[in-house]
Amino acid sequence: xxxxxxxxxxxxxxxxxxxxxxxxxxxxEKLKRRSELHLPHLSENEISRHYTKLAKRTHGVNDGFxxxxxxxxxxxxxxxxETAALKGFTRVHPLQREDTVQGSLEVIKTISDSLCEIAGMxxxxxxPAAGAHGEFTGLLLIKAYHTDHNDSRRxxxxxxxxxxxxxxxxxxxxxxxxxxxxxxxxxxVDLDALRAAVGEDTxxxxxxxxxxxxxxxxxxxxxxxxxxxxxxxCYYDGANLNAVMGLVRPGDMGFDCVHINLHKTFSTPxxxxxxxxGPVGCKEFLKPFLPGYQITVDDSGMYHYSVGDKTVGAVxxxxxxxxxxxxxxTYILFLGKEGIPEASSNAVLNANYMRKKLDDLYTxxxxxxxxxxxxMDLSELKHRTGCSALDVAKGLLDYGxxxxxxxxxxxxxxxxxxxxxxxEPREVLDEAIEVLRKLYETAESDPESxxxxxxxxxxxxxxxxxxxxxxxxxxxxxx
Amino acid sequence: xxxxxxxxxxxxxxxxxxAGYSGFEDMFSCIPEENRLKRPLNxxxxxxxxxxxxxxxxxxxxxxxxxxxxRGAGAYNHYIPAIVKSVSTKEEFVTTYTPxxxxxxxxxxxxxxxxxxxxxxLTGMDVANxxxxxxxxAAAESIPMCQDRKRKTAYVSEAAHPGVIQVMKTYCFGSGxxxxxxxxxxxxxxxxELETLLKEDPAAACVxxxxxxxxxxxxxxxxxxxxxxxxGAKLVMGVNPxxxxxxxxxxxxxxxxxxxxxxxxxxxxxxxxxxVGFMATNSKMMRKLPGRIVGETTDDKGERAFVLTLxxxxxxxxxxxxxxxxxxxxxxxxxxxxxxxxxxxxxxMRAVATQSMSKAHYLAEQLEGAGFxxxxxxxxxxxxxxxxxxxSQKLMKALENHxxxxxxxxxxxxxxxxxxxxxxxxxxDDVVTIAKAVMEGKEAHA
Numbered sequence: 016x017x018x019x020x021x022x023x024x025x026x027x028x029x030x031x032x033x034x035x036x037x038x039x040x041x042x043x044e045k046l047k048r049r050s051e052l053h054l055p056h057l058s059e060n061e062i063s064r065h066y067t068k069l070a071k072r073t074h075g076v077n078d079g080f081x082x083x084x085x086x087x088x089x090x091x092x093x094x095x096x097e098t099a100a101l102k103g104f105t106r107v108h109p110l111q112r113e114d115t116v117q118g119s120l121e122v123i124k125t126i127s128d129s130l131c132e133i134a135g136m137x138x139x140x141x142x143p144a145a146g147a148h149g150e151f152t153g154l155l156l157i158k159a160y161h162t163d164h165n166d167s168r169r170x171x172x173x174x175x176x177x178x179x180x181x182x183x184x185x186x187x188x189x190x191x192x193x194x195x196x197x198x199x200x201x202x203x204v205d206l207d208a209l210r211a212a213v214g215e216d217t218x219x220x221x222x223x224x225x226x227x228x229x230x231x232x233x234x235x236x237x238x239x240x241x242x243x244x245x246x247x248x249c250y251y252d253g254a255n256l257n258a259v260m261g262l263v264r265p266g267d268m269g270f271d272c273v274h275i276n277l278h279k280t281f282s283t284p285x286x287x288x289x290x291x292x293g294p295v296g297c298k299e300f301l302k303p304f305l306p307g308y309q310i311t312v313d314d315s316g317m318y319h320y321s322v323g324d325k326t327v328g329a330v331x332x333x334x335x336x337x338x339x340x341x342x343x344x345t346y347i348l349f350l351g352k353e354g355i356p357e358a359s360s361n362a363v364l365n366a367n368y369m370r371k372k373l374d375d376l377y378t379x380x381x382x383x384x385x386x387x388x389x390x391m392d393l394s395e396l397k398h399r400t401g402c403s404a405l406d407v408a409k410g411l412l413d414y415g416x417x418x419x420x421x422x423x424x425x426x427x428x429x430x431x432x433x434x435x436x437x438x439e440p441r442e443v444l445d446e447a448i449e450v451l452r453k454l455y456e457t458a459e460s461d462p463e464s465x466x467x468x469x470x471x472x473x474x475x476x477x478x479x480x481x482x483x484x485x486x487x488x489x490x491x492x493x494x
Numbered sequence: 495x496x497x498x499x500x501x502x503x504x505x506x507x508x509x510x511x512x513a514g515y516s517g518f519e520d521m522f523s524c525i526p527e528e529n530r531l532k533r534p535l536n537x538x539x540x541x542x543x544x545x546x547x548x549x550x551x552x553x554x555x556x557x558x559x560x561x562x563x564x565r566g567a568g569a570y571n572h573y574i575p576a577i578v579k580s581v582s583t584k585e586e587f588v589t590t591y592t593p594x595x596x597x598x599x600x601x602x603x604x605x606x607x608x609x610x611x612x613x614x615x616l617t618g619m620d621v622a623n624x625x626x627x628x629x630x631x632a633a634a635e636s637i638p639m640c641q642d643r644k645r646k647t648a649y650v651s652e653a654a655h656p657g658v659i660q661v662m663k664t665y666c667f668g669s670g671x672x673x674x675x676x677x678x679x680x681x682x683x684x685x686x687e688l689e690t691l692l693k694e695d696p697a698a699a700c701v702x703x704x705x706x707x708x709x710x711x712x713x714x715x716x717x718x719x720x721x722x723x724x725x726g727a728k729l730v731m732g733v734n735p736x737x738x739x740x741x742x743x744x745x746x747x748x749x750x751x752x753x754x755x756x757x758x759x760x761x762x763x764x765x766x767x768x769x770v771g772f773m774a775t776n777s778k779m780m781r782k783l784p785g786r787i788v789g790e791t792t793d794d795k796g797e798r799a800f801v802l803t804l805x806x807x808x809x810x811x812x813x814x815x816x817x818x819x820x821x822x823x824x825x826x827x828x829x830x831x832x833x834x835x836x837x838x839x840x841x842x843m844r845a846v847a848t849q850s851m852s853k854a855h856y857l858a859e860q861l862e863g864a865g866f867x868x869x870x871x872x873x874x875x876x877x878x879x880x881x882x883x884x885x886s887q888k889l890m891k892a893l894e895n896h897x898x899x900x901x902x903x904x905x906x907x908x909x910x911x912x913x914x915x916x917x918x919x920x921x922x923d924d925v926v927t928i929a930k931a932v933m934e935g936k937e938a939h940a
Contacts, residue, residue: 230524364506372513
């Protein structure tokens with residue numbers, strides 16, 4: 016389809032602004048823009064239709080099942096959008112005096128308190144904009160803590176080999192050396208490997224539990240104890256919190272700080288890759304280091320900004336992705352103490368239901384009760400039929416299903432990671448199960464048709480190698 | 495209580511049974527007893543949708559919404575065309591995720607490609623990424639792009655936004671980078687001081703300036719680029735995207751990297767976010783960019799297709815050796831910015847820039863007539879600082895009583911004002927009348 020620059024014609028425009036009612040100020044000659052500025056020249060109708068076409072070429076949670084493992088693609092409630100759009104929230108300036116933004120402060124204070132209770136933490140900052148941004152923030156807390164204790168020997172962060180790529184990348188941004196420890200056969204942390212890895216140079220450990228293969232690591236108390244005894248701190252990657260809300264708390268497992276993905280666990284939309292929100296929580300002893308503002312409330316009920324006396328500063332301007340935070344608070348108030356554990360219980364149920372109805376055909380990477388997601392290992396199928404995880408994923412596209420996460424975690428070959436979430440009705444799961452079973456049979460009977468899948472989408476498989484080798488990353492005008 | 499779980503209790507029971515469990519407790523036996531929370535969460539009970547909406551409305555009403563805004567400092571009150579909201583609330587865009595599966599994500603991929611193109615056009619650069627969290631984090635992550643084995647030190651102009659400088663400091667604490675502040679003089683980066691600092695530092699990696707700077711003034715970016723390049727360092731410019739419709743682009747000035755906050759391009763001020771950071775550079779530095787980049791290619795039938803590309807830079811492949819840890823960005827905000835720029839077009843963007851600049855100059859003149867003298871006599875865009883002999887908090891309160899959010903008090907005696915196309919001549923005349931009255935002691939503050 017045509018780019019927005021290839022439609023319309025010079026001179027077409029919208030009537031948006033009145034004439035200027037003050038004398039025009041000229042730009043000083045030496046500061047004037049000299050080069051041509053190419054932008055679309057369209058009527059409103061053409062813009063509207065262009066983006067409607069693009070929308071039709073985009074699969075969202077609203078279009079169908081989206082079991083993208085580790086991303087928690089649950090339904091995005093519509094009331095969240097209404098509350099986030101309230102003028103009282105959208106039309107206030109981030110630098111208004113605190114007595115004129117009491118509502119915003121109340122939002123932050125209320126959600127911080129709720130997240131503290133859900134995560135078993137003592138304080139939260141809403142500043143981080145995404146999960147990886149939260150990881151970075153949490154590691155800054157760890158770094159600031161060791162620095163404050165004049166402990167400069169602690170230069171290493173331990174990360175399991177099953178971890179998401181953002182974990183080591185975040186640690187590297189904090190100047191840490193990464194110690195990657197191999198997982199045990201059951202997909203969990205190898206305690207001996209951990210014991211061998213910790214020492215006087217250990218700054219901390221980054222871990223998610225349930226882990227990246229979808230299992231609850233039973234040794235978690237021992238794991239955090241080993242790290243603490245070595246003088247390190249424990250960071251909880253909240254990517255998988257949707258499995259355990261109201262059932263298990265990171266703080267109780269021994270973690271010192273956490274990030275939570277509001278765009279996963281707390282139902283805020285993913286927006287094509289953001290804006291998300293990755294608030295970071297910590298135990299009392301790390302609170303003085305938190306970036307941004309903490310909100311306090313005085314005896315008269317007035318909210319105030321306060322800054323930790325050893326703050327690491329700010330990881331983002333202003334107060335984080337505030338409108339996302341408003342959505343998440345709406346969700347928490349709606350679900351409440353009953354609905355939050357109910358969501359997690361059903362997320363786990365839906366995953367185990369799918370797992371059980373597939374495990375006679377597909378090889379499960381770990382054949383045991385999973386939490387909110389499970390990982391299938393298609394290496395045997397690939398070896399036998401030539402059809403890879405990628406082929407099966409592409410086959411799903413023809414049935415209007417977004418494929419599971421592919422080739423992650425790295426410790427499982429030909430991995431497909433399925434996370435159905437709690438907001439899918441049973442019939443949708445049944446249909447996906449049926450499609451996956453059919454694709455398995457197709458892999459055996461007609462592998463060619465899977466190699467060339469998808470067949471019904473607006474494009475076929477794109478040439479990714481060519482794209483990287485000869486990058487075309489913008490449109491160029493001919494004039 | 496509220497719930498978004500569709501399956502009824504009976505269906506849940508049946509599913510548990512089919513999955514081989516006698517109940518939820520049985521299923522959760524995989525979690526050790528010692529790790530279980532053995533009490534209900536201590537948060538309020540859930541509510542119906544109607545109750546939640548009412549409660550959130552009550553909270554929102556505790557914020558003061560001003561009918562007229564003269565505050566900028568990184569969050570600008572521009573007109574948002576109706577088409578922007580209409581497009582950016584389409585559920586396909588809202589509810590999709592990072593386009594990992596290109597075949598069913600062509601719409602979002604193409605919209606990012608179009609965004610990258612528009613950012614390249616504005617900045618004059620060759621390549622832009624698919625966004626960063628905000629202008630400040632984009633500025634902070636431009637530093638590692640400029641560092642190599644020998645060149646480590648980063649310089650930042652004191653005339654940049656203090657909030658941006660703070661974020662850069664925090665990121666540099668993390669990476670262990672030495673960050674040096676270059677002093678400002680007369681409301682501009684002190685170029686002599688910069689030259690001296692750079693001459694003495696063979697490890698200088700980059701210099702960050704903001705154009706227009708925090709005080710609203712235009713820097714001599716060309717001269718700063720020359721000084722920076724002579725020292726073998728890279729110039730990073732933080733820019734206001736609206737200004738670029740009429741002002742010299744970073745590429746024209748000689749910058750190596752252009753970053754900025756896209757908020758003025760159709761995003762509400764919304765208490766600080768979400769906004770969007772943009773990052774653009776020349777083709778030589780393309781592979782050092784953090785974040786997602788969309789590229790054009792063809793599919794197996796030779797048709798035009800778009801994909802996430804140059805992924806060998808990214809965390810999911812390079813892990814600790816990646817150019818950044820960024821995974822989720824601010825994609826829906828790039829859509830807003832793209833639709834905004836499409837709706838405005840070249841002429842509309844120029845009009846917004848020209849009106850904002852003209853109105854700020856009108857306001858500055860009128861305020862000076864009322865006794866609020868400008869702190870600097872430099873060329874400026876749509877922000878400027880005046881003194882405030884009557885005390886800035888007193889003036890702010892008086893303006894608030896008339897539904898006006900005044901400029902940002904920098905000190906008790908100085909105010910950073912901002913004007914955009916949203917401020918009418920009458921609004922500005924009202925501000926001046928009130929300010930004059932406060933100055934003359936006629937307007938008591940609340």
